[in-house]
Amino acid sequence: MAALTKSGSVIPKYLPVYFVLLAIAGLEVFLAYQNFATGSLLAILLGLAVCGGALAVMYFMHLARERRTLFLTLIPALIFVLLMLNMIWTDSFRLLHLRPFAH
Amino acid sequence: MAGHGTALMEASPFAIPSRKLTMWLFIISDAVTFGALLFGYGYLRTASPDWPTPFKFNPSILNVMIMTFVLVTSSLTMLGAVDAAKAGDKPKAGRFMWSTILLGVIFAGLHIREWFGLIDEGVRLFQNPWGSPLFGATFFSITGLHLLHVVSGVVAIAVIARGFARGKLTAGHVETTGLYWHFVDVVWMFVVPLVYLLNVSR
Numbered sequence: 001m002a003a004l005t006k007s008g009s010v011i012p013k014y015l016p017v018y019f020v021l022l023a024i025a026g027l028e029v030f031l032a033y034q035n036f037a038t039g040s041l042l043a044i045l046l047g048l049a050v051c052g053g054a055l056a057v058m059y060f061m062h063l064a065r066e067r068r069t070l071f072l073t074l075i076p077a078l079i080f081v082l083l084m085l086n087m088i089w090t091d092s093f094r095l096l097h098l099r100p101f102a103h
Numbered sequence: 104m105a106g107h108g109t110a111l112m113e114a115s116p117f118a119i120p121s122r123k124l125t126m127w128l129f130i131i132s133d134a135v136t137f138g139a140l141l142f143g144y145g146y147l148r149t150a151s152p153d154w155p156t157p158f159k160f161n162p163s164i165l166n167v168m169i170m171t172f173v174l175v176t177s178s179l180t181m182l183g184a185v186d187a188a189k190a191g192d193k194p195k196a197g198r199f200m201w202s203t204i205l206l207g208v209i210f211a212g213l214h215i216r217e218w219f220g221l222i223d224e225g226v227r228l229f230q231n232p233w234g235s236p237l238f239g240a241t242f243f244s245i246t247g248l249h250l251l252h253v254v255s256g257v258v259a260i261a262v263i264a265r266g267f268a269r270g271k272l273t274a275g276h277v278e279t280t281g282l283y284w285h286f287v288d289v290v291w292m293f294v295v296p297l298v299y300l301l302n303v304s305r
Contacts, residue, residue, distance in 0.1 A: 010186035011179055018179050025171045025295065029164060032300035038149055045296035046145075052292040060178050060285040070117040070127070078131050082138045089146045 017059045024052040126279045130286045133252075137290050140248065141297055144241045148301060155233035156302045157224065163217065167299050170213045171291065174253075177206035178288045181260075185281045188267060188274035196277060200264035203284065207257040214250050218243070242298060249294055252287045260284065 028048050036044065058064040063071055117124060148154055158164055184199035225232045226239045263280045266272035 009183070011183050014179060014182055018175060021175050021292070022172065025168065025175075025292075028296045028300055029168060032164075032296075032303050033305070038301065042145060042149060042297070042301060045300055046293075049293045049296050053289045056178070056285055056289045056292065060182060060288070061282055066119060067117050070119065070124075073117070074127060074131050078134055078138075081135050082142070085135070085139050086142055089142055 014059060017055055020055060021052050024048050120275055122275060122279050123282065126282045130282065133286065134290075137245075137248070137293070140241075140245050141293055144245060145297060147235075147237055147241060148297075151235040151237070153234035154302070155231055155235065155238045156304050157221070157226070157231075157233060158299050158302050159304045162220065164299065164303060166213055166217050167295055170210055170217075171295055173206050173210045173213070174288050174291050177203045177210070178285050180206065181281045181284045185274070185278045188277035191274070193268055196274075197264055197268050200260055200267075200277070204257050204260050204264070207253055207260070207284075211250060211253050211257070214246065214253070218246070245294060245298055249287070249290055252290065256280075256284050256287050 028045055031041065031044055031048075034041075063074075115121065115124065119127075158167075180199050180202040184196050184203060187193075187196035187199055221242070226242070228239045228243060229236050231238050259280050263272055263276050267274075267277055
């Protein structure tokens with residue numbers, strides 16, 4: 001029978017990441033009320049969201065502790081697919097004007 | 104004979120159980136789904152000069168801040184559940200999992216309240232009182248898909264908590280469900296700035 005190990009409270013270990021995530025969320029709200037152009041605000045908020053998401057994936061989801069091959073298999077593939085999607089969207093706007101009933 | 108047995112047991116390429124690898128693959132495919140929705144929304148949002156900006160600080164943004172706090176805190180309790188489950192501490196794992204469920208239910212309740220607030224103001228899938236008619240379609244589809252993930256996660260954690268308490272499921276199941284729950288949290292980190300904060304009412 002596997003020996004039971006006492007569960008130490010793991011929560012304090014992750015509190016720094018937790019507070020950084022909350023701070024990023026607060027900073028995003030603050031920036032949303034500053035006078036940025038929509039495109040600039042979108043880029044800034046997206047950048048902060050990527051930072052928060054990366055922290056959660058690496059530490060909460062423990063990707064940082066897994067074998068590097070798992071990271072190298074999953075994340076570059078995800079980024080590649082998202083970038084490829086990104087190339088299609090702009091074309092979809094062009095296609096809007098090619099519809100039979102478009103003016 | 105030993106060689107025959109060894110040949111049948113091929114090592115995992117990532118040194119993780121197949122259940123966990125499957126969850127990672129699901130998460131990556133789900134991330135692409137959300138990515139597609141958010142990219143599509145982002146282009147529409149920046150290309151539409153009459154895009155509505157209906158979210159006032161009180162109640163909408165305040166509500167969203169509380170929802171973010173609740174969801175990130177639920178990730179922390181899920182980490183506690185995984186740790187306790189791995190240590191074989193079933194009562195503690197159960198307490199953490201039911202705390203996560205409670206926080207998930209609170210999040211869903213706040214989300215639905217936000218939806219009803221907008222519906223009361225006249226927002227529908229393809230019309231709203233303020234501007235681009237696509238606002239409702241993008242808002243309800245993105246936040247609705249996320250809400251569906253939250254509700255699914257709450258149900259999944261409840262099933263896993265019950266099975267783990269009865270000894271039918273293992274700590275591996277708790278860990279895999281935890282991965283999913285953290286992913287729901289990650290998606291929310293992108294939904295808040297793009298869907299809500301880009302559209303604050305000044």
